[in-house]
Amino acid sequence: MIDLSCKLPAEGSNPAELVVGSLDVMVGTHLPEEHLIGRLPEGPDGQHRAYLANVSTVPAARRRGVASQLIQAAESQAVAQGVKYMYAHVVADNYPALALYMNAAGYTAEQEELPGIAKTCGRPQRILVKKDLSA
Template sequence: MQRLVWATAAPPLTVRKAHSAAELRAAGCLRAAAFTVLPPDRSEFARQSFLRMKTDAAWQALEGKVAGTDTDYKDCTVTPLIALLPAETCPAGAEPACMLPAEPGGGSRPQLVVGTLDLNQGSKLPAEELVGQLPLHGDKRRSRAYISNVATWAGARRQGIARRLLQEAEREAAAAGVQHLYVHVEACNTAAAALYLSSGFKVEREETEAVARALNRNRRLLLHIELQQGPGS
């Protein structure tokens, strides 16, 4: 895939909450493309068919979380964030479903969703063994949140998009009254861990190798940052 490289100043990157069905579907498409690994011998038709299936599943799951109809997330408020670039600044190779068309009336240009993450406000994430410890007292449902599903379009990586998403997630979380923000990361994912650590997160808990083997996955870390509360928080 052709990587995004700007010869002059980078175009403006917009980060905002995803609300519409088109935005949620674009976020689901980006996640499906980022997290799905297909054998190299599959045809392009097979790849596209499988990606559409994964996109629909990710889209429906995200809609259920946001609407509060996903019973596993009944104790979490889920806010998806998306990062967008003007479509004309991006090279070819993006999935069509990640594209947001121009709004009627000429008030906007087509945009490409190049990054996404979820902000989950609640005491814990469903099916997660590593749970944050802070705060020790008070309303943990309101004052604790987790970042999940961080994804960046392959053609636009190493452009600071994930860091911008993290910064906006911290602002959204603080505005919602969150004091303690968490994120899980695989210990072997040194690039992701470096991003979080350089953004102020610190390791609070980590799995043992024995636990990771029992769960048949890579060993994971739980990182934490304490957020500064603004006036009126």
């Protein structure tokens, strides 16, 4: 069931809309305070990177293509801003998320966080996935 309190406000004659998913996109060479950054492309291409974060959908909307559509929209916006490479951190044992990125969205694994670093940081081990948006 979808929580009906999660709505975008009505605008003009348009009714309020339910929020079923969201994500964040950050453009830059790397995320602040992040050590898992992958291989930086050489030269000016190293400046054309963006990161997807906090990709989420409400449980009732999962497995319906919502996250895929959000990611595609984010990639389109990133390309319009000159981004060539999109990255995301995925928890290593989050198999649905890995399938979403690597199978449905065409990302590849670039770097895996060392278990000791994850333990020191108090979080699950993660994998950095990457997609070349210029291909």
